[in-house]
Amino acid sequence: MSQKKYSPTIGLEIHAELKTLTKMFCNSKNDPDEQKPNVNICPVCMGHPGTLPVINKEAVKHVLKVGVAVEGELADFTEFDRKNYFYPDIPKGYQISQYKYPLVKGGTLSGVALTRIHLEEDTARSGHDEGDYSLVDFNRAGLPLMELVTEPVIKSAEEAGTFARELQLLLRYLGVSNANMEKGEMRVEANISVSDTDTFGTKVEVKNLNSFRSVERAVRFELERQIDVLESGEKVIQETRGWDDGKQVTFSQRAKEESHDYRYFPDPDLPKLMISEIPEFASAALKKEIPELPREVRERLSTSYGDKLTEENREIFVRVIPFGNYFNAVISAFAGEKKHEKIAINYLTSDLIGLMKKDFGDSWEEEFAKVSTKISPENFAKLMRQVGESVISSRGAKDVLALMYKDGGDPVVLAEKAGLLQKSNEGELSEIVKTILQANPKVVEDFKNGKEASLQFLVGQGMRATKGSANPAMLATMIRESIAK
Numbered sequence: 001m002s003q004k005k006y007s008p009t010i011g012l013e014i015h016a017e018l019k020t021l022t023k024m025f026c027n028s029k030n031d032p033d034e035q036k037p038n039v040n041i042c043p044v045c046m047g048h049p050g051t052l053p054v055i056n057k058e059a060v061k062h063v064l065k066v067g068v069a070v071e072g073e074l075a076d077f078t079e080f081d082r083k084n085y086f087y088p089d090i091p092k093g094y095q096i097s098q099y100k101y102p103l104v105k106g107g108t109l110s111g112v113a114l115t116r117i118h119l120e121e122d123t124a125r126s127g128h129d130e131g132d133y134s135l136v137d138f139n140r141a142g143l144p145l146m147e148l149v150t151e152p153v154i155k156s157a158e159e160a161g162t163f164a165r166e167l168q169l170l171l172r173y174l175g176v177s178n179a180n181m182e183k184g185e186m187r188v189e190a191n192i193s194v195s196d197t198d199t200f201g202t203k204v205e206v207k208n209l210n211s212f213r214s215v216e217r218a219v220r221f222e223l224e225r226q227i228d229v230l231e232s233g234e235k236v237i238q239e240t241r242g243w244d245d246g247k248q249v250t251f252s253q254r255a256k257e258e259s260h261d262y263r264y265f266p267d268p269d270l271p272k273l274m275i276s277e278i279p280e281f282a283s284a285a286l287k288k289e290i291p292e293l294p295r296e297v298r299e300r301l302s303t304s305y306g307d308k309l310t311e312e313n314r315e316i317f318v319r320v321i322p323f324g325n326y327f328n329a330v331i332s333a334f335a336g337e338k339k340h341e342k343i344a345i346n347y348l349t350s351d352l353i354g355l356m357k358k359d360f361g362d363s364w365e366e367e368f369a370k371v372s373t374k375i376s377p378e379n380f381a382k383l384m385r386q387v388g389e390s391v392i393s394s395r396g397a398k399d400v401l402a403l404m405y406k407d408g409g410d411p412v413v414l415a416e417k418a419g420l421l422q423k424s425n426e427g428e429l430s431e432i433v434k435t436i437l438q439a440n441p442k443v444v445e446d447f448k449n450g451k452e453a454s455l456q457f458l459v460g461q462g463m464r465a466t467k468g469s470a471n472p473a474m475l476a477t478m479i480r481e482s483i484a485k
């Protein structure tokens with residue numbers, strides 16, 4: 001090993017398909033779930049001669065909202081440019097994008113400085129997995145696509161992963177994109193370089209990163225590869241590399257193209273946009289439509305629940321949006337009664353998630369919204385109140401929760417029907433206590449001689465005899481009193 005110290009530099013370029021009803025420049029449907037190829041197409045997105053594009057206002061608004069959320073500078077003047085190149089997935093022979101005047105400049109997210117955010121159209125999807133020919137599906141051609149570029153300020157693979165996750169979360173909170181990486185709705189390209197001086201080293205761009213894990217692994221791999229290249233006295237070549245997820249390596253794809261290769265020029269078919277002249281694009285108007293953002297939710301949860309909520313559980317509420325909303329609704333149902341909050345947090349994050357994981361594994365997050373159709377937040381809160389007030393044992397509450405999870409229902413009715421309400425009826429319990437003491441003379445003797453653990457055993461017997469429906473604290477008191485007599 002040499003004594004040189006290499007510092008890593010990473011800049012990300014992230015594309016996200018925007019959630020709109022129609023495509024970026026025509027009224028073909030924007031349906032990411034359409035499986036049948038080439039149904040959401042029209043002469044405009046197929047690039048037929050004589051057609052004219054029309055700007056999708058909603059898509060522009062989505063990008064501007066992201067701009068407001070990251071506190072970037074919204075463009076006043078903006079235009080669309082043609083980026084010219086030939087490829088089977090680009091029917092017009094050019095992609096409509098933005099070059100000189102992006103919708104947003106600057107801003108920060110997760111501590112990372114942003115360069116710009118612009119709007120363009122997606123390409124078609126090509127498939128090369130069948131026979132000795134390729135297939136092209138144009139459903140994706142012309143979907144609104146946001147591109148966000150960061151400054152070269154990211155210093156590690158973990159930081160790159162964190163940034164990408166945080167962006168996904170922001171896009172979801174804003175409702176502008178589903179940003180599902182596995183579905184290709186969010187695609188990350190990482191620019192990576194290492195240097196042992198205070199100027200930047202030659203960067204390599206890595207593509208095909210379709211999960212957060214591959215982002216982190218590819219960056220890690222590439223940093224090591226570049227250090228090895230430099231250590232062996234060679235130079236890093238500026239190029240585009242792909243990520244092979246099977247082999248866990250990056251591989252050379254092509255030499256990097258320069259922007260002048262694309263012959264960018266303003267698209268003469270589209271009007272220039274004077275953002276400040278469109279009232280609904282004013283940042284004050286956009287702000288009104290922006291919901292509570294992830295960093296604000298984190299702050300609110302930390303201040304409201306303090307030690308009752310671990311950081312790990314807080315992040316689950318932040319990350320799984322319907323779960324976080326559900327938690328808020330449960331808390332509202334307590335109507336200011338704070339003493340059940342901790343119990344609710346425990347039952348939500350361990351028991352309810354536990355039930356869901358049994359059915360769905362890690363995809364419980366996508367399935368959560370369905371739960372509230374069975375267990376209303378009000379009924380969940382009701383069950384928590386029963387636990388908090390010892391009307392039902394925690395054992396019993398878990399059973400009731402499982403019943404509610406399966407078929408819904410009112411927890412009070414369910415608990416009664418299953419005989420799970422705590423027996424606090426002294427007459428009934430004293431009969432049971434008497435029987436237990438008679439059946440366990442040795443244990444009673446031990447307790448009299450000071451063995452406290454014996455009491456636990458006797459309480460346990462009482463719980464068993466009542467199928468968990470006795471109030472354990474009450475049982476313990478009654479056993480103590482009965483022995484002392």
Ligand code: ADP
Nearest residue numbers: 009010011012150151152191192193200201203
């Ligand atoms: P290009 O013109 O080659 O596309 P840009 O300057 O537009 O390069 O930068 C593209 C991306 O590469 C940005 O995310 C930027 O932060 C990143 N980047 C630029 N220089 C470096 C470098 N030396 N190391 C790592 N990333 C870099």
Ligand code: MG
Nearest residue numbers: 013149205259
């Ligand atoms: Mg670039």
